[in-house]
Amino acid sequence: MVGLLKGIHAVNLADAVTLRRMLRGVNVFFIPNGVNCEGFKPIARKRGDVFQVIFVGALSEDKGVDIVLKVAEELKAKYPAMNAKVVIVSTGGPLEQEVLRAFAKGIVDYRGFLEDNLLADLYAQSHVALFPSRDDTFPLVLLEAQACGTPVICSNLIAYKQAVKDRTTGIICKEYSVSAFYRCLNAGL
Numbered sequence: 001m002v003g004l005l006k007g008i009h010a011v012n013l014a015d016a017v018t019l020r021r022m023l024r025g026v027n028v029f030f031i032p033n034g035v036n037c038e039g040f041k042p043i044a045r046k047r048g049d050v051f052q053v054i055f056v057g058a059l060s061e062d063k064g065v066d067i068v069l070k071v072a073e074e075l076k077a078k079y080p081a082m083n084a085k086v087v088i089v090s091t092g093g094p095l096e097q098e099v100l101r102a103f104a105k106g107i108v109d110y111r112g113f114l115e116d117n118l119l120a121d122l123y124a125q126s127h128v129a130l131f132p133s134r135d136d137t138f139p140l141v142l143l144e145a146q147a148c149g150t151p152v153i154c155s156n157l158i159a160y161k162q163a164v165k166d167r168t169t170g171i172i173c174k175e176y177s178v179s180a181f182y183r184c185l186n187a188g189l
Helices: 013-022 065-078 096-104 116-125 140-147 158-163 178-187
Strands: 008-010 028-030 051-056 084-089 109-112 128-131 152-155 170-173
Touching (some): 013 158, 065 084, 065 096, 140 152
């Protein structure tokens, strides 16, 4: 079977290195994901009436939406006078009912699925994008947010370190906890 294989495309460097070790003699190409910068660009102004945080991803623990919900609760509790909004964009997932409950309580703004043009506007209007994933190979959402001029706060994953320059294009949260992500978000307030 390997004799028929011409090559493998890996979107993150760690996978490329691992595959090269495992599959000697097979070409493994590291080609990172890219973003359509015609569609994802900083065209909208940041909202002045609200501090807006955006999360885009599956409503699952591996993408960290449970952390997003807890950070949103803490943000509302600690800064009740500040008009803060955590927007969640997703096609669904196993934690959708928890997100819907938080939406019903006014803790988050759940938008469901959005077409790319609406998503790009929402990224560009947001002050920060929050991505507390527990596992990911190389998500486009980090690139899309940054292409729209929105800094990211993300997990300390190898793939994320390839997309974010810590303290320049975003903050890589070194510790994985609700309080750590909240502190990183608070640094951007």
